[in-house]
Amino acid sequence: xxxxxxxxxxxxxxxxxxxxxxxxxxxxxxxxxxxxxxxxxxxxxxxxxxxxxxxxxxxxxxxxxxxxxxxxxxxxxxxxxxxxxxxxxxxxxxxxxxxxxxxxxxxxxxxxxxxxxxxxxxxxxxxxxxxxxxxxxxxxxxxxxxxxxxxxxxxxxxxxxxxxxxxxxxxxxxxxxxxxxxxxxxxxxxxxxxxxxxxxxxxxxxxxxxxxxxxxxxxxxxxxxxxxxxxxxxxxxxxxxxxxxxxxxxxxxxxxxxxxxxxxxxxxxxxxxxxxxxxxxxxxxxxxxxxxxxxxxxxxxxxxxxxxxxxxxxxxxxxxxxxxxxxxxxxxxxxxxxxxxxxxxxxxxxxxxxxxxxxxxxxxxxxxxxxxxxxxxxxxxxxxxxxxxxxxxxxxxxxxxxxxxxxxxxxxxxxxxxxxxxxxxxxxxxxxxxxxxxxxxxxxxxxxxxxxxxxxxxxxxxxxxxxxxxxxxxxxxxxxxxxxxxxxxxxxxxxxxxxxx
Amino acid sequence: xxxxxxxxxxxxxxxxxxxxxxxxxxxxxxxxxxxxxxxxxxxxxxxxxxxxxxxxxxxxxxxxxxxxxxxxxxxxxxxxxxxxxxxxxxxxxxxxxxxxxxxxxxxxxxxxxxxxxxxxxxxxxx
Numbered sequence: 001x002x003x004x005x006x007x008x009x010x011x012x013x014x015x016x017x018x019x020x021x022x023x024x025x026x027x028x029x030x031x032x033x034x035x036x037x038x039x040x041x042x043x044x045x046x047x048x049x050x051x052x053x054x055x056x057x058x059x060x061x062x063x064x065x066x067x068x069x070x071x072x073x074x075x076x077x078x079x080x081x082x083x084x085x086x087x088x089x090x091x092x093x094x095x096x097x098x099x100x101x102x103x104x105x106x107x108x109x110x111x112x113x114x115x116x117x118x119x120x121x122x123x124x125x126x127x128x129x130x131x132x133x134x135x136x137x138x139x140x141x142x143x144x145x146x147x148x149x150x151x152x153x154x155x156x157x158x159x160x161x162x163x164x165x166x167x168x169x170x171x172x173x174x175x176x177x178x179x180x181x182x183x184x185x186x187x188x189x190x191x192x193x194x195x196x197x198x199x200x201x202x203x204x205x206x207x208x209x210x211x212x213x214x215x216x217x218x219x220x221x222x223x224x225x226x227x228x229x230x231x232x233x234x235x236x237x238x239x240x241x242x243x244x245x246x247x248x249x250x251x252x253x254x255x256x257x258x259x260x261x262x263x264x265x266x267x268x269x270x271x272x273x274x275x276x277x278x279x280x281x282x283x284x285x286x287x288x289x290x291x292x293x294x295x296x297x298x299x300x301x302x303x304x305x306x307x308x309x310x311x312x313x314x315x316x317x318x319x320x321x322x323x324x325x326x327x328x329x330x331x332x333x334x335x336x337x338x339x340x341x342x343x344x345x346x347x348x349x350x351x352x353x354x355x356x357x358x359x360x361x362x363x364x365x366x367x368x369x370x371x372x373x374x375x376x377x378x379x380x381x382x383x384x385x386x387x388x389x390x391x392x393x394x395x396x397x398x399x400x401x402x403x404x405x406x407x408x409x410x411x412x413x414x415x416x417x418x419x420x421x422x423x424x425x426x427x428x429x430x431x432x433x434x435x436x437x438x439x440x441x442x443x444x445x446x447x448x449x450x451x452x453x454x455x456x457x458x459x460x461x462x463x464x465x466x467x468x469x470x471x472x473x474x475x476x477x478x479x480x481x482x483x484x485x486x487x488x489x490x491x492x493x494x495x496x497x498x499x500x501x
Numbered sequence: 502x503x504x505x506x507x508x509x510x511x512x513x514x515x516x517x518x519x520x521x522x523x524x525x526x527x528x529x530x531x532x533x534x535x536x537x538x539x540x541x542x543x544x545x546x547x548x549x550x551x552x553x554x555x556x557x558x559x560x561x562x563x564x565x566x567x568x569x570x571x572x573x574x575x576x577x578x579x580x581x582x583x584x585x586x587x588x589x590x591x592x593x594x595x596x597x598x599x600x601x602x603x604x605x606x607x608x609x610x611x612x613x614x615x616x617x618x619x620x621x622x623x624x625x626x627x
Contacts, residue, residue: 482539
C-alpha cells in the first residue's frame with residue numbers, strides 16, 4: 001500500500017514547514033542547557049515537525065476517522081469482546097486524584113488508589129470463587145505466563161521437578177501453547193470431540209506424572225462451555241497436576257459459573273474485555289490472575305495489603321520469600337483496573353449476571369438467524385455461549401469466494417469483520433461475538449448484511465473479491481506487507497530531514 | 502494429483518529419497534490451506550531432526566504452523582531461497598519450494614509414511 005488514497009494524508013513530518021510552529025511553545029531559556037554535559041547534548045536540534053495548531057489537530061482528527069472503532073459501529077470480533085465501553089469509566093479514570101498520581105509516591109499519599117485496587121481484588125475474588133489475586137499482569141497472555149510460572153514454582157517447591165508438560169486443547173487460545181513454551185515447559189495438544197469439548201480419551205492418555213498443568217479456555221474459542229469440566233479437573237488433580245483456566249471468555253459465565261468452585265487452581269481475567277476498556281491494536285490491557293490456596297504463596301510481589309489499623313500498603317521487598325517475584329513495574333495497568341472497578345460497581349452482582357445472559361442471548365440469536373438463512377455453515381449446532389462459529393466453506397466450494405473476501409465486503413456495509421480463520425480447526429472460519437451491548441436492530445442488520453453478501457457471491461463475486469470499495473484504502477496486499485514490512489517512515493533521499501536517524 | 506514418487510505425512514509434508522539424502526517440503530494442499538506464505542523458519546544445517554517432531558515453522562497471512570519431519574536425520578542443506586521468496590512454497594511446493602535436505606539415518610522409516618494414493622484419500626476425506 002502506498003499512502004496516497006484520497007482520504008489519506010502525508011505524515012506529520014512531510015507536512016512540516018520550517019518556522020511554522022505558531023510560536024506557542026516557548027523556546028527554552030538560554031541557560032537551560034548549562035548543566036547538561038556537552039557530550040550529552042545533541043549536535044543538531046531535535047527534528048520535531050513544525051505546523052500550526054489547526055493543522056496538527058485536523059491531521060490527527062482526520063487520521064482517527066480512518067479507523068473502524070466501537071464508537072463508530074458494530075465490532076463482532078470473536079474472542080476479543082469488543083463491547084461498548086461506558087464513558088463513565090473514562091470519567092473515573094481521568095479523575096485527577098487517580099490520573100496524576102506519581103507511580104513512586106509513598107503509600108501514605110496513595111491510600112485512595114490502593115484502597116480501590118484492594119477492593120477490586122475482593123470483587124474479582126467474588127466473581128471467580130478464588131482465594132487471592134494479583135493485579136500486576138499487563139494483559140491476558142502476561143497473566144497466563146504469571147499463572148504457569150506459579151504452577152512451576154508450586155511443583156518445584158514440592159520437589160516434583162519432572163513435570164514438564166502442559167496439556168492444551170486445540171480449541172484453546174493460541175497464546176496458551178506460547179505461554180507454556182515461555183515458561184520452559186512443553187505443550188501437548190489435545191483434540192476435540194464432535195461436540196467441541198475436549199476429547200476425553202486422548203486427554204487421559206496424555207495425562208501422567210510428567211503433566212504440570214492443563215490450560216483450558218472455558219468457554220472455548222468454539223463458543224462452547226466445556227460440559228465435562230468436572231471429570232477433567234478431577235483427573236488432573238488425581239494425577240498431581242494443576243488446572244489453569246484461560247478466562248478470556250469470562251463474559252459468558254459471570255454470575256453463573258465460578259471457576260474456583262469448579263476446582264480450577266488459577267485463572268486470568270482480561271479486565272479490558274470483560275469489564276470494558278477501549279482495547280485493540282495491542283493494548284492497553286490488564287490481566288489479573290486469581291489463584292486458590294495452593295498457589296497463594298507464589299503470587300507476584302508486591303501484593304496490596306491492608307494492615308490491622310485499616311491502612312493500605314504495598315508488600316515490602318523480601319517480605320514473602322515464596323513469591324515468584326515482580327511481573328510488572330508498579331502495581332499494574334492502573335488506568336485499566338480503574339475502568340474495571342467503575343464497570344463492576346456500576347453493574348453490581350445482578351447486573352453482571354444480566355451482562356452474561358444478554359451476551360449469550362445475542363450470540364444465540366445471531367447464530368439462529370444465520371443458521372435459518374442457510375447461507376453459511378454452522379459447524380457446531382445447539383446452544384452456544386457468548387460467541388459462535390460460522391463458516392464460508394460451502395460458499396467457497398460453490399463460488400470461490402473466501403471468508404477473507406466476505407470479511408472485506410462487510411466493511412462496505414459499515415461493520416467490522418468477525419475474527420476470521422480462527423480457530424484453525426474449522427475451515428473458512430468466522431468467529432462471531434456480538435456482545436451484550438448491541439440492540440436487536442444492530443444484530444438484524446449484521447445478519448442481513450452477511451446473508452446479502454452470501455447471495456452476492458453467486459450473483460456478482462467480483463464485487464466481493466475486490467472489496468472493500470468504501471474504505472479509505474482498498475484491498476491491501478497482506479502477504480507483501482508481512483514479507484516486506486515497512487514499519488517506519490523515512491524521508492526521501494535528499495529531502496530535508498526533520499527527524500534524523 | 503500429487504507426485505507418485507513421494508511419500509507423505511498426515512500433516513501434509515512430503516519427502517523424496519535420493520540415495521541417503523531426503524528432500525522435504527509441504528504439499529500443494531498444505532500451501533493452499535495456509536494461504537500466502539510469508540515466512541519459513543528453517544533449522545540450522547547440522548541439526549538433527551526426529552521423525553514426526555517439529556523441524557521448523559511456516560507462517561502465512563492466516564496462521565503459524567509447525568513443520569513435522571517425515572524422517573530422522575541430520576540437516577544437510579536448507580533452501581536459502583525461501584528467506585527472500587517464501588512465496589515459492591505456494592507457487593511450486595513440490596519443486597522450488599522445497600524446505601530442507603536431510604542425511605537419512607534409517608531409510609526404512611519411509612515405510613511408515615503414506616504413499617501418493619493414501620495421501621490423496623486423506624485429502625479427499627478432508
